[in-house]
Amino acid sequence: MRDVYHEMLDELTDELVEMSRLVGSMMQRASVALLEADRVVAEAVIADDEAVDAVNNEIDHRTAEILALQQPVASDLRMVIVAMRLGATLERMGDLAQHIAKTARMRYPDNAVPEELRPQFTQMAAVANRMAARMGEVIASKDVEQARQLENEDDQMDALHRQVLDHLLAHPEGAVNETVDITLLNRYYERFADHAVSVARRIIYLVIGERTDA
Amino acid sequence: MRDVYHEMLDELTDELVEMSRLVGSMMQRASVALLEADRVVAEAVIADDEAVDAVNNEIDHRTAEILALQQPVASDLRMVIVAMRLGATLERMGDLAQHIAKTARMRYPDNAVPEELRPQFTQMAAVANRMAARMGEVIASKDVEQARQLENEDDQMDALHRQVLDHLLAHPEGAVNETVDITLLNRYYERFADHAVSVARRIIYLVIGERTDA
Structure with missing residues (x-):
């Protein structure tokens, strides 16, 4: 049987996994709202941001309590510090999903993404979904090989980000509000992936640090 | 005479103040690089990002050591937790200054900001400079009234951000690469101000928390 202290640490990990699932679900639905100009889905994602903030506050409270x-000390202390940082990063990822949903809502009933850029944004959405799912697994399992996979997926996101930018520059006839929207949306997906990589790196540091100590 | 423990806590505050000065200096010079298309200044800002990362690592190390x-416990623990969070936020502010400097470098010898938007960007730069300076004072003094001032300055930044966006939308004849650059630069300044406000709110929480406990 585990003692109260280790139960508290396990609960902290559980909350981070729950938070990463929520953020992944928000991002997945934000992409649906964006690509299908679905206002109801957009509103739901925007509302979910409060839930993410609440889980983050709960994690903050719990880490302060454990400290x-x-x-x-040692690896437990590192775990608590990492949990605080992951909470902040996941909260920021939720914000990015919310920004995407807000853009979809702002343009409704139009589609914020023009026809010719749908393939790239569909792919960016798929990469973001894969990365969010893997991020949750990495937080739960602390599997370093899985964590390293997130870097490869981030490379895919960067390539798509570059494609979207190149498309914008190659088609100066686009409407200016579309250019503004696409520039920001492109950045939101790229940042989401960057944050997932930063989560992975912290987990790797946590595990490697533990191994080094052993 | 202060004991070693309280000296460690004081040093943590000193490092945060130093970091906020460095970030403020980076942002100030990034704006110069941007508005005067000065490549040498841009390069110096880009190089400084490593120094910010180094100070943040030092703060991470020091907070882990203190913990x-x-x-x-109590207010000292809250101070250490806040220091960890401020380090991460200041590091992100340094990144934003670096992004601005990189945009200036990318467009050199051209000016990334077109003539007609120079007044707004000059004002955004001035607001960012004031906010960075005040943020450093707030970290050092933990003055709640000063911290609250940052919210007013953020409102000024938001109004300028809106003006730039409105200008873009009202002038669809602008070059597409200019629209992309301005959209992102506009966001970098706005985010920089948001982060300064988040620093202020953490300091307020720290002080009010202490008062509530007393």
């Missing part, structure tokens, strides 16, 4: 009452 | 060796 104050249990005074963890 | 492990001193096991702070």
Whole structure:
């Protein structure tokens, strides 16, 4: 049987996994709202941002409590510090999903993504979904090989980001509001992927640090 | 005479103040590089990002050390947690200054900001400079009234951000690469101000929390 202290640490991991699932679901639905100009889905994603903030506050509270009452050391302390940082990063990823949903809502009933850029955004959405799912697994399993996979997926996102930018520059006849929207949307997907990589790197650091100590 | 433990906490604050000065200086010079198309200044800002990352790593190291060796409680613990978060936020502000400098470098010898938007960007630069300076003072003094001032300055930044966007939309004849650059630059300044506000809010929380406990 685990003691109360280790149960608290396990619960912290559970909350991070739950938060990453919520953020992944928000991003997946934000992409649906964007690509299908679905206002109802957009509204739901925008509303979910409060839930993410609430989980993050809960994680903040829990980590402060563990630090104050249990005074963890060594690998447990590193885990608590990493949890605080992951909470902040996941919260930011939720914000990005919300920004995408808000853009979809702002353009409704039009589609913010013009026909000719739908293939790239569909692919960016797919990469974001894969990365969010893998990120959740990595937080739960602390599997370093899985974590490293996120870097490869980020390369795919960067290539798509570049394609979208090149398309914009090659088609100066596009409407200016479309150019503004696409520039920002492109950045939101790219940043989402960057944050997933930063989560992976923190998990790798956590595990490698533990191994080095052993 | 202060003991070693409280000296460590004071040093943490000193490092955060130093980091905020460096980030403020980067942003100030990034704006110069942008508005005067100065490549040498842009390169210097880009190089400075490593120094910011180094200070942030130092803060991470120091906070982990304080948590492990001193096991702070109550307001000291809150201060250490806030320091970790401020380090991450300041690091991100340095990234934004670097992004602005990189845009200036990419367009050199051209000016990334067209003549008609120079007044707005000059004002955004001035607001960013004021906010960065005030942020450093707030970290050092933990003055709640000063911290609240940052919210007003953020409103000024938001109004300028809106003006730039409106200008873009009202002038669809602009070059597409200019629209892309301005959209992103506009966002970098807005985000920089948002981060300064988040620093202020954490300081307010720290102080109010202390007062509530007293």
